[in-house]
Amino acid sequence: MTKRKVLKPVPTGIPGLDEILRGGLPPANLYLLQGAPGAGKTTAALQFLRAGVALGERCIYVSLSQTAVELELIAASHGWTLEGIRVEELSASDSATAAGDQTIFQTVELRLDETRLAIEKAIEEHKPSRLVYDSLLEIRLITGDAPRFRRELIAFKAFLAKRNVVALLLDTQHGEIANGEEIEGIPHGVIRFDQTLEDYGSLRRRVEVCKMRGVPIADGYHDMAIREGQGVVVFPRILPGHAIETGKPELIKSGVEALDAMFGGGQESGTTTLVIGQPGTGKSTMASLYATAALKRGESVAVFLFEERLETFFRRSEGLGMDLRKYHEKGLLIVEDFNPNEISPGEFAQVVQAIVKTAQTRVVVIDSFTGYLNSLPQRNMAVRDIQALLKYLARSGVLTILIVAQHGLLGQNVGVDVDVSFLGDTVLLLRIAEHDGRLRRNITVVKKRHGPHDLFVHELFINASGISVVPYNPLPET
Known part of the structure; x- marks a missing residue:
C-alpha cells in the first residue's frame, strides 16, 4: 500500500496566523476571510500574495471593489510594492457588453456571466498558485438571492480545485447568517478579523480561525494589530x-x-x-x-x-x-x-x-x-x-x-x-x-x-x- 504524500501547508505571510494554523493553510483549497471595513482584510491579502511571490509562485489579485492604484497605495503605506502580483481590475455592476447592443441596462444574468468569464479567463492566462478575490459583496449584490449566490461560490470552488489554486475570498459579511446564505459551509476554512472601539483608548483588534478542516487549530480569539511596515501582526495566545x-x-x-x-x-x-x-x-x-x-x-x-x-x-x-x-x-x-x-x-x-x-x-x-x-x-x-x-x-x-x-x-x-x-x-x-x-x-x-x-x-x-x-x-x- 503506497503512502499518501503529505503536502506542506501554505504560509499566509503572517507568522502568528501560521502558528495558529499549525504551519499555514492546507494547499489547493478555498478560504474565506471575513471582517468589517478597516479590519485589515486587504492588507492581510497582500501579505498572503507577497509570501507566494517570495516562494516563486504566480499570484493574482482579482479586485471588484478596489482599483490597482488603491492597492498600490495600501502596499506603499507599508513600504511594499505589488511587484510579482498581477492585479485584475473588474466591475461586477456596470460592465458593458462587447457589442454594445441589448439595452442600456444589462440583466443580472449577463453581468454575472461576464464577471465570471473575465475572472476565469485571467486565471487560465496567468495560471496562479495563489489568488485573492476582493470581494464577495459585489457578487452578492448582482446575484440578488442566496441560492444563486451559493451556486456561484460552489462552481468557483470547483473551478479553482481543478487548477490547484489556493484562494482567499474577502467578505465584509460575517457573524449572523444573512438571507439564508449559510456560505461558511462552502470554503475549506473561515478566518474572521474582529475590531472593537471602547469609550476611550485605541482600537482593539483580534482574529479567530472559526473553521479549518483537518487542522488542529488553536481556536478562540487571538490579539492582532496592524503595524506600519509589518502589516497585519497576530499574537497567538500563550500555550503553557x-x-x-x-x-x-x-x-x-x-x-x-x-x-x-x-x-x-x-x-x-x-x-x-x-x-x-x-x-x-x-x-x-x-x-x-x-x-x-x-x-x-x-x-x-x-x-x-x-x-x-x-x-x-x-x-x-x-x-x-x-x-x-x-x-x-x-x-x-x-x-x-x-x-x-x-x-x-x-x-x-x-x-x-x-x-x-x-x-x-x-x-x-x-x-x-x-x-x-x-x-x-x-x-x-x-x-x-x-x-x-x-x-x-x-x-x-x-x-x-x-x-x-x-x-x-x-x-x-x-x-x-x-x-x-x-x-x-x-x-x-x-x-x-x-x-x-x-x-x-x-x-x-x-x-x-x-x-x-x-x-x-x-x-x-x-x-x-x-x-x-x-x-x-x-x-x-x-
Whole structure:
C-alpha cells in the first residue's frame, strides 16, 4: 500500500496566523476571510500574495471593489510594492457588453456571466498558485438571492480545485447568517478579523480561525494589530504546554541573608511571587534587589515597566547602590517600557515569551501588574491571559516577580477589582505602620506553596547603603 504524500501547508505571510494554523493553510483549497471595513482584510491579502511571490509562485489579485492604484497605495503605506502580483481590475455592476447592443441596462444574468468569464479567463492566462478575490459583496449584490449566490461560490470552488489554486475570498459579511446564505459551509476554512472601539483608548483588534478542516487549530480569539511596515501582526495566545520543562527547581537568593531566611533559604525557580503593598513600601525596590542578585550571578533578567520610566528605574536603583544600568548596556538586563494603552495581553505575552526564549532569562519582573490591568477594558480576561503566561514561565524555570499596588497611601485594599491572589505561589506583603512619630516598613511572607517560610513580621530598612531586614521590635515607650 503506497503512502499518501503529505503536502506542506501554505504560509499566509503572517507568522502568528501560521502558528495558529499549525504551519499555514492546507494547499489547493478555498478560504474565506471575513471582517468589517478597516479590519485589515486587504492588507492581510497582500501579505498572503507577497509570501507566494517570495516562494516563486504566480499570484493574482482579482479586485471588484478596489482599483490597482488603491492597492498600490495600501502596499506603499507599508513600504511594499505589488511587484510579482498581477492585479485584475473588474466591475461586477456596470460592465458593458462587447457589442454594445441589448439595452442600456444589462440583466443580472449577463453581468454575472461576464464577471465570471473575465475572472476565469485571467486565471487560465496567468495560471496562479495563489489568488485573492476582493470581494464577495459585489457578487452578492448582482446575484440578488442566496441560492444563486451559493451556486456561484460552489462552481468557483470547483473551478479553482481543478487548477490547484489556493484562494482567499474577502467578505465584509460575517457573524449572523444573512438571507439564508449559510456560505461558511462552502470554503475549506473561515478566518474572521474582529475590531472593537471602547469609550476611550485605541482600537482593539483580534482574529479567530472559526473553521479549518483537518487542522488542529488553536481556536478562540487571538490579539492582532496592524503595524506600519509589518502589516497585519497576530499574537497567538500563550500555550503553557509549549514551554520546555526545566529540571529540579533551584533556590534563587536575593543577596540579603535575613530576607532569604524568611523564604526558607531563598525563592524557588519556576514560581511566581506577588509583591503587594502600598506606595512607598519598597515593592519595586524588592524586585530590583532580586534582579541585581541574579545579574551578579551572570544570569539574564527581564524587567517590564508599565508605570515607571526607564531612566527613573535606573536612578532609583542607583540611589540604593544597585547599578543596573551597566548590566543593561551589556545586554544582560533587558528592560521594556510599555504604554499600557497601546499593548494587548496577547502581544505582551508574545514579547515576554520571545525574550525568555532568546535570552534564557532566569528572573522576570512585571512592574506593575496593577497598572497593566487598569489599562485594559476586560480585566478578568487579562487575568486569565496572564495566568497562562505565568504557567509558561514556571515551566521554563523562571522566577516571576509581580508587583501589585494597593489603594491609597495607607490603604489596605488591592488596587484591582479582580482576584489575583491565586496567581502567586508566594505572596510578600509590605506595609507601612506609624509608631511613636515615625513610619516603619514591615515585611511579611504571608504565603509560600513550596517549602517552609517565616511567619513573623520583620522590619524593612531601605537607604543609600542598601536594604536590610531585621526582626520587628516595638519601640520602647517613653
